[in-house]
Amino acid sequence: MKLKLTLLFSLVLTxxxxxxxxxxxxxxxYDEELVNGQxxxxxxxxxxxxxxxxxxxxxxxxxxxxxxxxxKSYGFDTVFLQxxxxxxxxxxxxxxxxxxxxxxxxxxxIAALGMTVATPKNGLTAAIIEVHSLKQLxxxxxxxxxxxxxxxxxxxxxxxIETIQAYGTAGDxxxxxxxxxxxxxxxxxxxxxxxxxxxxxxxTGATLYVKDGVNIPAAAISTIDANKLSSMLKGxxxxxxxxxxxxxxxxxxxxxxxxxEMKGTEHPNSFIIVGGHLDSWDLAEGAHDDGTGIMQSxxxxxxxxxxxxxxxNSIRAVFFINEENGDRGGDKYxxxxxxxxxxxIAAIETDLGGFTPRGFGFDGxxxxxxxxxxxxxGKLLAPYGSNxxxxxxxxxxxxPLKEKSKQVVLIGYLPDSQRYFDVHHTPNDVFENVNKRELxxxxxxxxxxxxxxxxxxx
Amino acid sequence: MKLKLTLLFSLVLTxxxxxxxxxxxxxxxYDEELVNGQxxxxxxxxxxxxxxxxxxxxxxxxxxxxxxxxxKSYGFDTVFLQxxxxxxxxxxxxxxxxxxxxxxxxxxxIAALGMTVATPKNGLTAAIIEVHSLKQLxxxxxxxxxxxxxxxxxxxxxxxIETIQAYGTAGDxxxxxxxxxxxxxxxxxxxxxxxxxxxxxxxTGATLYVKDGVNIPAAAISTIDANKLSSMLKGxxxxxxxxxxxxxxxxxxxxxxxxxEMKGTEHPNSFIIVGGHLDSWDLAEGAHDDGTGIMQSxxxxxxxxxxxxxxxNSIRAVFFINEENGDRGGDKYxxxxxxxxxxxIAAIETDLGGFTPRGFGFDGxxxxxxxxxxxxxGKLLAPYGSNxxxxxxxxxxxxPLKEKSKQVVLIGYLPDSQRYFDVHHTPNDVFENVNKRELxxxxxxxxxxxxxxxxxxx
Numbered sequence: 001m002k003l004k005l006t007l008l009f010s011l012v013l014t015x016x017x018x019x020x021x022x023x024x025x026x027x028x029x030y031d032e033e034l035v036n037g038q039x040x041x042x043x044x045x046x047x048x049x050x051x052x053x054x055x056x057x058x059x060x061x062x063x064x065x066x067x068x069x070x071x072k073s074y075g076f077d078t079v080f081l082q083x084x085x086x087x088x089x090x091x092x093x094x095x096x097x098x099x100x101x102x103x104x105x106x107x108x109x110i111a112a113l114g115m116t117v118a119t120p121k122n123g124l125t126a127a128i129i130e131v132h133s134l135k136q137l138x139x140x141x142x143x144x145x146x147x148x149x150x151x152x153x154x155x156x157x158x159x160x161i162e163t164i165q166a167y168g169t170a171g172d173x174x175x176x177x178x179x180x181x182x183x184x185x186x187x188x189x190x191x192x193x194x195x196x197x198x199x200x201x202x203x204t205g206a207t208l209y210v211k212d213g214v215n216i217p218a219a220a221i222s223t224i225d226a227n228k229l230s231s232m233l234k235g236x237x238x239x240x241x242x243x244x245x246x247x248x249x250x251x252x253x254x255x256x257x258x259x260x261e262m263k264g265t266e267h268p269n270s271f272i273i274v275g276g277h278l279d280s281w282d283l284a285e286g287a288h289d290d291g292t293g294i295m296q297s298x299x300x301x302x303x304x305x306x307x308x309x310x311x312x313n314s315i316r317a318v319f320f321i322n323e324e325n326g327d328r329g330g331d332k333y334x335x336x337x338x339x340x341x342x343x344x345i346a347a348i349e350t351d352l353g354g355f356t357p358r359g360f361g362f363d364g365x366x367x368x369x370x371x372x373x374x375x376x377x378g379k380l381l382a383p384y385g386s387n388x389x390x391x392x393x394x395x396x397x398x399x400p401l402k403e404k405s406k407q408v409v410l411i412g413y414l415p416d417s418q419r420y421f422d423v424h425h426t427p428n429d430v431f432e433n434v435n436k437r438e439l440x441x442x443x444x445x446x447x448x449x450x451x452x453x454x455x456x457x458x
Numbered sequence: 459m460k461l462k463l464t465l466l467f468s469l470v471l472t473x474x475x476x477x478x479x480x481x482x483x484x485x486x487x488y489d490e491e492l493v494n495g496q497x498x499x500x501x502x503x504x505x506x507x508x509x510x511x512x513x514x515x516x517x518x519x520x521x522x523x524x525x526x527x528x529x530k531s532y533g534f535d536t537v538f539l540q541x542x543x544x545x546x547x548x549x550x551x552x553x554x555x556x557x558x559x560x561x562x563x564x565x566x567x568i569a570a571l572g573m574t575v576a577t578p579k580n581g582l583t584a585a586i587i588e589v590h591s592l593k594q595l596x597x598x599x600x601x602x603x604x605x606x607x608x609x610x611x612x613x614x615x616x617x618x619i620e621t622i623q624a625y626g627t628a629g630d631x632x633x634x635x636x637x638x639x640x641x642x643x644x645x646x647x648x649x650x651x652x653x654x655x656x657x658x659x660x661x662t663g664a665t666l667y668v669k670d671g672v673n674i675p676a677a678a679i680s681t682i683d684a685n686k687l688s689s690m691l692k693g694x695x696x697x698x699x700x701x702x703x704x705x706x707x708x709x710x711x712x713x714x715x716x717x718x719e720m721k722g723t724e725h726p727n728s729f730i731i732v733g734g735h736l737d738s739w740d741l742a743e744g745a746h747d748d749g750t751g752i753m754q755s756x757x758x759x760x761x762x763x764x765x766x767x768x769x770x771n772s773i774r775a776v777f778f779i780n781e782e783n784g785d786r787g788g789d790k791y792x793x794x795x796x797x798x799x800x801x802x803i804a805a806i807e808t809d810l811g812g813f814t815p816r817g818f819g820f821d822g823x824x825x826x827x828x829x830x831x832x833x834x835x836g837k838l839l840a841p842y843g844s845n846x847x848x849x850x851x852x853x854x855x856x857x858p859l860k861e862k863s864k865q866v867v868l869i870g871y872l873p874d875s876q877r878y879f880d881v882h883h884t885p886n887d888v889f890e891n892v893n894k895r896e897l898x899x900x901x902x903x904x905x906x907x908x909x910x911x912x913x914x915x916x
Contacts, residue, residue, distance in 0.1 A: 034616040158492040161842055161899070196895065356814075356874050358843065384619055385816065385846070416814050416874060418895045437621070437654065437876045 022380055022455065026448045030384060032303050033444040039299040040436040042070065043292060043354075047285035047431035054282040055322040056088030056253035063278055064256050067294070067319050071260035074302050076317075078263070081256040084332040086322040088253040089115050091282055092246030095219060096123065097190070099229055100240040106232070108225035111202035111283060112217070112245040113174060113191065114325045115209070119217045123244030124149070126187050130233050134172055134180045146185030149241050152177045153230050155223070156196040156421070163196065163417045164352065167424075170194055178218035179210045189218035190241065192226040194421065200224050201426035204281050206325045217245055220425075255321045257329045260301055264314040269341070272311075272453050274300050274348040274446050275318030277329065277397055284429040288420065291431075292354025292439055293413075294319045299443040300450060311454045313345060320397040323351065327396050334400035344408040346453050348446055349395030353423075354439040355415035357386040360449060361393025363410040364402065369458055377452050386445035388414060409458055411449070415442055480838055480913065484906045488842060490761050491902040497757040498894040500528065501750060501812075505743035505889035512740040513780040514546030514711035521736055522714050525752070525777050529718035532760050534775075536721070539714040542790040544780040546711040547573050549740055550704030553677060554581065555648070557687055558698040564690070566683035569660035569741060570675070570703040571632060571649065572783045573667070577675045581702030582607070584645050588691050592630055592638045604643030607699050610635045611688050613681070614654040614879070621654065621875045622810065625882075628652055636676035637668045647676035648699065650684040652879065658682050659884035662739050664783045675703055678883075715787045716777040718759055724770040727799070730911050732758050732806040732904050733776030735787065735855055742887040746878065749889075750812025750897055751871075752777045757901040758908060769912045771803060778855040781809065785854050792858035802866040804911050806904055807853030811881075812897040813873035815844040818907060819851025821868040822860065827916050835910050844903035846872060867916055869907070873900055 046063065053060040064081070071079040097110035112118075126147060131137060132154040137145065152173035156166040171194060178189040193203035202220040209215045221229065233239050258278065264270060276293020280286020297317040304315065321329035337344060348360070359381070362370055374389050381387040393412035394402070401408050415438070423429040504521065511518040522539070529537040555568035570576075584605060589595060590612040595603065610631035614624040629652060636647040651661035660678040667673045679687065691697050716736065722728060734751020738744020755775040762773065779787035795802060806818070817839070820828055832847050839845040851870035852860070859866050873896070881887040 030619070031617050158895075159489050161488070163895070356876050388843070418814050418899070419893055422893070435877055435880070437616075441619070441876070 022452065025451055026380055028307060029303055029447045029451065030444045032307055033299070033440045033447070037299065037440040037443065038302060039295040039443050040439055043287065043295045043434060043439065044431055046291050046295065047287050051285050052282045053278065053280050053286060054089070055086040055255060055279045055325060056250065060255060060279055060321065064258055067258040067278060071258065071298055071317070074305060076260040076262055076301055076305065078261040080259055082259065082332055082336055083254060083256055084321060084328050085252040086255040086328045087115070087326045088250040089325060090248060090250060092118070092248065095245040096243060097219065097221065098242040099232055100125065100242055101232060101236055101238065106228065108229065109200050109202050109222040110190065110219040110243060111204045112219050112247045113178065114204055114206040114281065115249065116178065116207060116218045116245070116247060117215045118246050118248060119188065119244050123242055124188050124217065125240055125242040128190070128233070128239055128241040130230055134176060137180055137184055142184045145181065148186055149188040149190060150181035150186045151229060152189065152191045153226055155192065156194070158196055163421050166196060167194055167421060174205055174220070175208055178207045178216055179213050182214045182216045186216060188216050188243065190221050190243070191218065193220045193223050195223060195424065197422045198223050201428055203425045204283060205425045219243055219245055257321055257333055258319040260298060260317045262301055262305060262311055262315045264312055265310045266312040268314050270313040270343045270345050271316055272313050272346045272450055273316040273318050273344065274350065274450060275320055275397060276350045277321070277323030278319040279322050279324050281324055281425050283425065283427045285431055287429050287431045287434050288353040288423055289425065289429055290323070290351045292434060293350035296350050296354065296439065296443040296446060300447040303443070303447045304451070309451070313454050315450060315454065323396050330397035331400050334404045337401060338404040344401055344405050345457065346409040346411055347398035347401050348411040348413055348449065349398045350413040350442065350446065351395050351397070352413065352415055352417060353420040354434050354442055355419060356438045357413070357415050357442045357445040359386055359388030359390065359414050361390050361412040361414055363392060363394040365409055365458055380452070381445065381448065384441065384445060413442065413446060480910065483909055484838055486765060487761055487905045487909065488902045490765055491757070491898045491905070495757065495898040495901065496760060497753040497901050498897055501745065501753045501892060501897065502889055504749050504753065505745050509743050510740045511736065511738050511744060513544040513713060513737045513783060514708070518713060518737055518779065522716055525716040525736060529716065529756055529775070532763060534718040534720055534759055534763065536719040538717055540717065540790055540794055541712060541714055542779060542786050543710040544713040544786045545573070545784045546708040547783060548706060548708060550576070550706065553703040554701060555677065555679060556700040557690055558583065558700055559690060559694055559696065564686065566687065567658050567660050567680040568648065568677040568701060569662045570677050570705045571636065572662055572664040572739065573707065574636065574665060574676045574703070574705060575673045576704050576706060577646065577702050581700055582646050582675065583698055583700040586648070586691070586697055586699040588688055592634060595638055595642055600642045603639065606644055607646040607648060608639040608644045609687065610647065610649045611684055613650060614652070616654055621879050624654060625652055625879060632663055632678065633666055636665045636674055637671050640672045640674045644674060646674050646701065648679050648701070649676065651678045651681050653681060653882065655880045656681050659886055661883045662741060663883045677701055677703055713779045715779055715791055718756060718775045720759055720763060720769055720773045722770055722772040723768045726772050728771040728801045728803050729774055730771050730804045730908055731774040731776050731802065732808065732908060733778055733855060734808045735779070735781030736777040737780050737782050739782055739883050741883065741885045743889055745887050745889045745892050746811040746881055747883065747887055748781070748809045750892060751808040754808050754812065754897065754901040754904060758905045761901065761905045762909070767909070771912050773908060773912065781854050788855035789858050792862045795859060796862035802859055802863050803915065804867040804869055805856035805859050806869040806871055806907065807856045808871040808900065808904065809853055809855070810871065810873055810875060811878040812892050812900055813877060814896045815871070815873050815900045815903040817844055817846030817848065817872050819848050819870040819872055821850060821852040823867055823916055838910070839903065839906060842899065842903060871900065871904060
């Protein structure tokens, strides 16, 4: 009995000491980042010296070369590229959009949706019909839709606390609306921008055509212009809409994922990765989407390296290519991981903007494990406000890993979501809208989580 | 035994039903605010049609008249003003600040600290000495300081997770620095702006002269210019500094607190209040400081009123006057509350900006009560991310209530603090830096807390 008690005591003591050590290490991670953080400066370079970097573009290639050089400058154990072919869509000349009411012509702000086709060279004019859901197309049928432009105008539901949920429920209009409207003979599609914000920015983003469908031109319209169009449609049945877009899809282009690695001292073939996507839309600098994510990812490794941390497992920062319009980088990474028989323990994706961290979503852990995560790590992360640790998570770039390796835990980094869709996919997604401390706190929170996973596993 | 069990069961059932009712009510509060919120529009009016409203100014009076009208338009049970005399400090013509190094003259961005005196009419030129603490003045002594300008240049400590803590530890330089330097014969004081942000904005704010001290002129300098000055001082001992400021303190002026009230149906003489301050500094629109606070306060009442809620206790929105340079409004409110024998249950102050809510700080509750608050209300507020419920709290405007009535619980509204000191007391504190949803979520979180206090007490 006495022995058992001593053992128990020693176990409790060890656990307590470990917790104290974890707590100290996490404090040091934050101190390093908040005092010597480099991700804000790196983001400035990416946004201002490179700028937009849509897949297949010369700028994307510039960012790849620079990203590799940056990682090498930090002296990680390995820095390498993974070649992958990516779609190469180009916008062409700026779009035009006009509401036509008799002799009255009202110009509006539009932007072609990613991966769409051009209008005829002189533009496209047709009657326009407003709908609020894909289902409504089925009700209206070909008779009401054929030959017309379909205007999807269901706004964000403001009642969601997290804006990403509003995006999720309004998003089908952009993702699937054009293909659905084409089935009923629509000649074009205009989609209300996916944001609650009332502004003049069209929010672009990819749409998905379907196999054997007719590919019709589709554009996003700013929310202010969407309201204007809707209100004009209420007053008159004779409204037409004109738009012209000049985009095209070129042959696939060669590109790369960029990867930096700290070698595991105990389990070099076990990996914990953190990543975002290097490509951006072409309308601005891709600051929050996803410059912040990739600059945070490399910063996680920089912090651990500069602190002299020797990870048990290998830790990687991954700049995935082509998240916005193809996910080829994420697919390639997973394919190679399987091919090389790399065991992935956990993958964190940071692609919801560089805002103040709130926590993480976990996909692939049991309810009991999640409870343990909350009990043990929640307390350690609470002083930093990063302790909302919930089920869910994942992300487009790390999703494919799950298909190849069942045991991997996919983790979505969850920052404050209120401002993300103010800038998402717009000309306004620029460096000036990123806050230095918010960005740094996010990087530190991911470094802290990776440290905990590396030390304790799940 | 059976009866007891039945009683217990019935108690559990009642508690469960009450919780379900609370949960439903809170959801309705958020829905009302996120769908029909008016505080963002009201803030726009305040910022753009009135603007800066320093105590004693014509603009402050305009804001008082408009605020009263706004509250009346919402049909609260009572709307009234509390007369109070306030300090009347005016900045006068824009300040000039110049670093002088031989023939080299480097202009810098400065702004007089609130309540300070002017320089001589033609400005003040003197040698300048950099210090990092008030204690260092004691070490240096009169010999090193007399006849010089003292330059306080201790930066924010970036390691604090909440910026308000960095403000707290750097703030003595501004609050007390000028008076302390004057004791050793300094002729003027320049204070590094109280922010971590590197920018060109001088951050003003009040300083406190001491009785029987010599009142010397004192100004804030932008952080970029502070770094420049410090670096020039390192390179040369012969640096002088010139500054000119034209401020003066006029006789006290008549002013008012503005109060709107919903009458309690059970305990009309018991009060729960929520408030911010109506006055602002004179450099910008006082958007986050504290336009957001007063617009949220009136919104709390608007939400409850429009939902048809009949409070048990009386609920007030209070626009306090003169928080920035005198606290006369807060003092007057507490004085009248005591005089009128009003029982105050709780007072919430919202004066840390209109950012995403994180929770509340409670001053005047026992550890057990705070634990109960967390157990019961924490769960109800968690879906809205407003569940950091900690000890501490209070605020300048509600503080005096505590002196007069011991039982009142003082509550500080705690929004995300990362961006507050980017704009605090600068020309950049404008409407454009406020996010609609962040502001609304804050208003809803305070309405929810007031509902819970009104229903359940502490």
